[in-house]
Amino acid sequence: MAELTDGTAELRVLVTTALGALPLENAIVSVSTVPDETGMRTLLYSVTTDSGGMTPSMVLTTPPRSNSLSPGSGPPFAVYTVEISAEGYTPLTALHIAMFSGVPTMLPVALTPLAENQNFAPTDLTATGMPQALDPALPEMPKQEG
Numbered sequence: 001m002a003e004l005t006d007g008t009a010e011l012r013v014l015v016t017t018a019l020g021a022l023p024l025e026n027a028i029v030s031v032s033t034v035p036d037e038t039g040m041r042t043l044l045y046s047v048t049t050d051s052g053g054m055t056p057s058m059v060l061t062t063p064p065r066s067n068s069l070s071p072g073s074g075p076p077f078a079v080y081t082v083e084i085s086a087e088g089y090t091p092l093t094a095l096h097i098a099m100f101s102g103v104p105t106m107l108p109v110a111l112t113p114l115a116e117n118q119n120f121a122p123t124d125l126t127a128t129g130m131p132q133a134l135d136p137a138l139p140e141m142p143k144q145e146g
Contacts, residue, residue, distance in 0.1 A: 009062045009099040013055045013107045015084055020110045023053025027086035027111065031058055034079050034096070041081065065101040076100060084109050 015027040027049040032041040045058045060080060068076035077098040085091040089111035099105060 006066075006101055007062055007064050008059050009078075009101060010104040011058045011060055011080070011082075011097075011099060011107065012105070013049070013082060013084065013109060015049050015053045015055075015086070016108070016110050017089065017113060018110075020108065023049070023051065024086055024089070024111060025049055025051045025053065027053070027084055027089075029055045030083045031060070032081050032083070034081055044080075060099050062099050062101040068100070082107060082109075084111065086111055089113055 011031065013029045015024040015029065016022055017024050029045070029047050029049065030043060031045040032043045035041050044060065047055045047058065049055055060078065062078040063074055063076060065076075067073040077100045080097045080099060082094040082097055083091065084094070090113075092109060092111060094107060094109065097105075097107060
């Protein structure tokens with residue numbers, strides 16, 4: 001796990017197929033800011049999944065934890081866009097991924113294989129409602145060596 005300070009959070013993405021049954025190696029995962037007022041986004045990470053379908057740890061900037069403690073302090077989370085693609089699979093975009101200071105997050109994503117001779121159409125996945133803590137029943141993120 002990455003060393004987190006106040007104002008940062010760790011994101012890892014688990015990419016699978018077959019309704020989550022099989023890890024997808026060599027999927028490309030890009031993390032960017034949400035579009036600003038001009039529509040521009042900033043690419044922060046572009047990484048590849050390992051044989052277990054997991055990305056390396058990506059440390060993202062968040063508002064300080066104190067924003068969660070009192071009303072009117074500003075948003076308690078930062079929002080990012082995550083794009084996932086792999087050869088032979090329909091690409092997927094996860095919009096509005098909320099990241100809280102000091103909270104490690106694993107985003108599970110299942111890609112759908114393309115049919116033969118099928119052109120792909122990107123899929124947008126938009127988070128709706130208020131952000132929630134991860135389900136404690138989810139598998140623990142593997143620790144990184146180093």
